[in-house]
Amino acid sequence: MNDPVIDITNMTKTYGEGDIAVHALDGLDLQVQRGEFVAVMGPSGSGKSTLMNIIGCLDRATSGLYILDGEDVSSLNRDQLASVRNRKIGFVFQSYNLLPRLSARKNVMLPMMYNGFQNWSEDQRSDRASGLLDLVGLGDRLHHLPTELSGGQQQRVAIARALINDPSLLLADEPTGNLDSRSSTEIMGIFHRLHGQGATIVMVTHEAERAREAGRVVNVLDGKVVAIQSEIDRMIVA
Amino acid sequence: MLQDSIRTAPFGKQRLEDDSFKDLHGMTLPNSFRVAWEGVMLNKLRSFLTTLGIIIGVAAVIIMLAVSAGAEAEIEDQISGLGANLIMVTPFRSFGGVRGAGGPRGGPGGITTFTYDEVVFLSQNLSNISGVSLEQSTTQTVKGGTATLNSVSVVGVTADFLEVRDYSIGQGRFFTHAENEAIQRVAILGAGIAEDLFEGVDPIGQQVRIGSSRFTVIGVMAEQGIVGATDNDGRIYIPASVVFKRFGGSGFGGDRVRMILVKAENGDVMDSVMEQITSLLAGRRQIDPAEPNFGVRTQQDIVDARASTTAAFRSLLAWVAAVSLVVGGIGIMNIMLVSVTERTREIGLRQALGARPRDVQRQFLLEAVMLSLVGGLAGLIVGVGGSFVFGELGGMRTELVPLSLPLAFGASAAVGIFFGYYPATQAAQLDPIEALRRE
Numbered sequence: 001m002n003d004p005v006i007d008i009t010n011m012t013k014t015y016g017e018g019d020i021a022v023h024a025l026d027g028l029d030l031q032v033q034r035g036e037f038v039a040v041m042g043p044s045g046s047g048k049s050t051l052m053n054i055i056g057c058l059d060r061a062t063s064g065l066y067i068l069d070g071e072d073v074s075s076l077n078r079d080q081l082a083s084v085r086n087r088k089i090g091f092v093f094q095s096y097n098l099l100p101r102l103s104a105r106k107n108v109m110l111p112m113m114y115n116g117f118q119n120w121s122e123d124q125r126s127d128r129a130s131g132l133l134d135l136v137g138l139g140d141r142l143h144h145l146p147t148e149l150s151g152g153q154q155q156r157v158a159i160a161r162a163l164i165n166d167p168s169l170l171l172a173d174e175p176t177g178n179l180d181s182r183s184s185t186e187i188m189g190i191f192h193r194l195h196g197q198g199a200t201i202v203m204v205t206h207e208a209e210r211a212r213e214a215g216r217v218v219n220v221l222d223g224k225v226v227a228i229q230s231e232i233d234r235m236i237v238a
Numbered sequence: 239m240l241q242d243s244i245r246t247a248p249f250g251k252q253r254l255e256d257d258s259f260k261d262l263h264g265m266t267l268p269n270s271f272r273v274a275w276e277g278v279m280l281n282k283l284r285s286f287l288t289t290l291g292i293i294i295g296v297a298a299v300i301i302m303l304a305v306s307a308g309a310e311a312e313i314e315d316q317i318s319g320l321g322a323n324l325i326m327v328t329p330f331r332s333f334g335g336v337r338g339a340g341g342p343r344g345g346p347g348g349i350t351t352f353t354y355d356e357v358v359f360l361s362q363n364l365s366n367i368s369g370v371s372l373e374q375s376t377t378q379t380v381k382g383g384t385a386t387l388n389s390v391s392v393v394g395v396t397a398d399f400l401e402v403r404d405y406s407i408g409q410g411r412f413f414t415h416a417e418n419e420a421i422q423r424v425a426i427l428g429a430g431i432a433e434d435l436f437e438g439v440d441p442i443g444q445q446v447r448i449g450s451s452r453f454t455v456i457g458v459m460a461e462q463g464i465v466g467a468t469d470n471d472g473r474i475y476i477p478a479s480v481v482f483k484r485f486g487g488s489g490f491g492g493d494r495v496r497m498i499l500v501k502a503e504n505g506d507v508m509d510s511v512m513e514q515i516t517s518l519l520a521g522r523r524q525i526d527p528a529e530p531n532f533g534v535r536t537q538q539d540i541v542d543a544r545a546s547t548t549a550a551f552r553s554l555l556a557w558v559a560a561v562s563l564v565v566g567g568i569g570i571m572n573i574m575l576v577s578v579t580e581r582t583r584e585i586g587l588r589q590a591l592g593a594r595p596r597d598v599q600r601q602f603l604l605e606a607v608m609l610s611l612v613g614g615l616a617g618l619i620v621g622v623g624g625s626f627v628f629g630e631l632g633g634m635r636t637e638l639v640p641l642s643l644p645l646a647f648g649a650s651a652a653v654g655i656f657f658g659y660y661p662a663t664q665a666a667q668l669d670p671i672e673a674l675r676r677e
Contacts, residue, residue, distance in 0.1 A: 058590060058670050079594045086592020097587045097674070101280060113269045114592035165592075 003070055005169050005200045006032035006055060011064030011225075013050050024050040025061065026223035032169075032202060036197040039211035040204045042115035042220035051220055052204055056089055056171050057081045086115045089161025092172035096154040098146040098161075103205045105129045105142040115165055132160035136190055152183025159190055170194065172203040176210060188213055265597045274604035278612070288573045289613030291566025292650050296617025296625055298562050299646040300638070304625035306548060308635035313544045322404065323368075323505055325512055326540070327352070327360075327519070328533045344557070352532070354482035357523060360498060361396065364514050366507040369398025371499045374481050380474065382435035382446035382455075388432060391473045392448055394481030402501040410442040411455030416524035419475040421484055425453035429461040430471035448474065451484075458462035490536040508536055560649075566613065567653035574606050574661035585665050586673025599666035606658020607651060614650030618643060 013025035024047045032038050042048035053059035054066065057073055060081070067075045069088050076084065085091075098107045108129040112120070120128075130142055136156040138149075146154050155175060162170055172191070176184035188210060195201055195215075203214060211217045219226045244433045265273070281643065329351050354372075361370035374394040397415040413424045425446055432441045432455075444455045444470050453476060462470040482493060502511045512534045520527035530545075578585070585598055593601075622638065629636035 053671050057588070058674075079596070082589065082592050082594040084598075085590060091590050093674070097583070097590075099584060099587070101276070110588075111591040113265050113273070114588075114594075114597060161591075 001148050004031045004033050004067075005036075005069050006202070007031060007065075007067040008055075009065040009207070011051075011054065011061045011066065013047070013054065013059075014062045023223055025054070025064075028064070028220075028224055030218065030225055032200060034200055035189065035195075037201045037202070037215045039210050039214035039217045040202060040220060041206065041208075041217055043212075046220045047223040048204060049219045050223075052171065052173055052202075055169075055202060056091060057085045067138075086111060087165060088168045090159075090165070090167035090170045092158050092162050092170065092175045094177040096146070096151070096158045096176035096178075098154055098157055100146050103145060104133060104138060104157045104160075107146065107157055108132055108164055110161060111165050127162070129164060131164050133157065135185065136160045137186075150183070151179050152186055155179060155183070155187050156190065159187070159194075163194075168200060170186045170199055171203040172201065174204055174206070176205070176207070176217070184210070265593070265600070270597070270600050270604055271608075273601050274608055277601065277605040278608050281591050284573060285609060285612075286567050289566075289616065291610050292563065292610050292613025292653065293566075293617040293620055295559060295563030295566045295653075296614050296646040296650050297621035299556070299559035299649070300618065300621025300642050301624045301628060301636070302559050303552070303639040303642040304621075304636040305628060305634060306552035306555055307637040307639050308629065309551070310545070311637055312546045313548065314541075322537070323502045323508060324402065324537045325499065325500040325502060325508065325515065326533075326535050326537070327515055328535065329496070330531055330533060351496055351560075352498055354478065354493075354495060356519065357396070357478070357495055357498055360500065360515065360518060361398070363518055364500065364511060366511055368501045368503050369396070369401040370375065370501075371396040371399045371402040372478055372495045372497065373399075373499070374478060374495060375473075378433070378449045380431070380446055380448050382441075382444060383437075385435050385441060387431070387434055388415040390448075393473055393475050394478040395475050396478050398501070399475065402499050405462070406460045408458045408460035410455070412457055412475075413477055418479045421479045422477060423451060423453045423480055423484075424456045424477065426457040426459060426475040426609075427455055428459050428469075428471040428473045428475075430469065431474055432458040446474075448476070475481045512536070563649055563653055566650075567610070567657035570606050570609050570654060571657035571661060573609075574602060574658055575664070576606070578602060578661050578665040582668060582673045582676045585668050586670045586676065589668070589670035590674060595666040598668070599662045602662035603655065603658045603667045606662065607654035610650045610654030610658075614647045617650065618647055621646065 008028060008030040011028045011030075012023065012086050013123050015022045015024060025048070028047070028051065030051075040048060040052065050059070054061050055068075057068070057076075057174065058077075058081075061074065064074065065072070071084070071088075073081065091097075097102075099110065102110070105126065106129075109125050112125050112128075130139070133139055133142055133156075136159050138153060138156055138160070141153060141157075143151060146157070149157065155178075159170075159175075162172075169189075175191075176187050179187060191201055191203070192213070201214075203210075205211050287658070330407055352372075357370060357372050361367075364370065372395065375391055377389045378392045380390040380392070396402075397413055397418045399405070400412050407426070408429055410426070412426055413422065425448065427435070427446075428439060435441065435446065436444055441455045441458055446453050459473075459475070482495075494537050500511060500515060502508050515534050516530055519532060520530050523531070525531060560612055585593075588598060588601075589595075622643070625636045625638050629632050
């Protein structure tokens, strides 16, 4: 039970071949323990996006080992990766990515369509989605369309959607990037609450203050993790 | 409530306590249908316009098959009304009279018609036949009993007429060869005429006045009803000799016989009887039997000629309809490709949330199939309704071909699958990272 949620060893990702080959990831190692809240930072071109895509099982590494929640996902095919994404990962995107014609609750229920929740009745699914919307403070917005919600509310719907399949890992890509500071604070508050309840969260951000709110900051540079700053940051926050 | 459940169960471990989580499939079929239906309803006007091609295609298949089936049935009725083992001797190889090259004593317009003497000659010299007849008709005013009827079809025939045409007498008798040769003015009434002239009175032995001549009624035909476009019960039959010898054919389309009907004894001697007719008639006319100026054809020849015409007609219609189905299918493919492009981001999101390539493919394939099936269903209704309307209001006989309904509907489903496959595969092959990045 104490094995890490993310265990990446000597991972490389190379685009192109020969002289024009680009090494987006160059022998990267990363471990994220269960219940950790990790912020990933790095300038553009650092390999940060590549790393996030691989962690999110949207892409595969060229070489190296990736064990997600005790399961080796390094060499899974597209179908298996889809299943892993569905079961183990809850995505929160910068631009929310809600389906505009579906109500908040239907959006939250979307990932259940693709997994083993199918033994659940429609009512059970609805109840679970409603409960999660309640959890993120949108219990009174179940039937609203995304266009009828503010950006912060839409992102909260997206968080509820990320939680619906009870994932091992919440993967948030610049979750506050499109939000004003008040909404950003609300979203971060939800992350802190989930973290407090034991959720494992990996969040990409370019905002240093947001990163410092996480338990640990991972800096990616030139396809490697360069330093673990959490101890330093903690001292600064303190 | 849920907060509690999340707090009590560690993240990512809740499913392990629930058996339903262990069994991991992709999307269920009902869900696939629901998602596909949502896709169809996403843009109702566009979906409707897209299905219009299929609606028109399916309706066209059904209506056109109904129209050609109706036309065929019409022809079959007409021809089968002529009776079996029938040989038709027609002017210059034509059925119904095409201008000939002017045979001996060419009739009006140079049509090589026949003389009554030729008919008598054939009936006396042909073997293996059960009769020779002709039908020379005109319309006359007929008086009888207390009634006067205008525009009654009066037909001059031989004594073999009943035999040749497989008709039967209802009451009294038909005239004999002797009566025909003796130019007796006797008449056999159609059942409807008898009813109109002599209601409640026995018509046998009564007098009727046809034009200015008196005839004695000796029989009434059995009731036949209306066959094709002809009311056979509304005719009066008189001896051909009367028409040609007494009236000189006046009022009967001249003194020429337009068509001679010969009935063979059975189907096996048809060819030999036809050869006899050609050689006898050519000999009498002193022309080369290899190049006769008349045509000898069987009912089957005419059926075949008509059938090949209607078959060509039908396959032309079927092709037109099939082309419109294909055009409808291309419309579906077009709109599905647009849809895939427009919804690239949605596809990327669904993939991120766990949709496998085949889930995406199925979603878009089902959407295309649904478009075409909805179109097919609407086309079915329009087709059946259209066939009915054509038949009732268009003055065109239509007969729904039962097979055309499942055929057209199935074709629309096939069109949906065929033309939906490529866009759906395109969608399934999208890279989720690229797709999510797309605006």
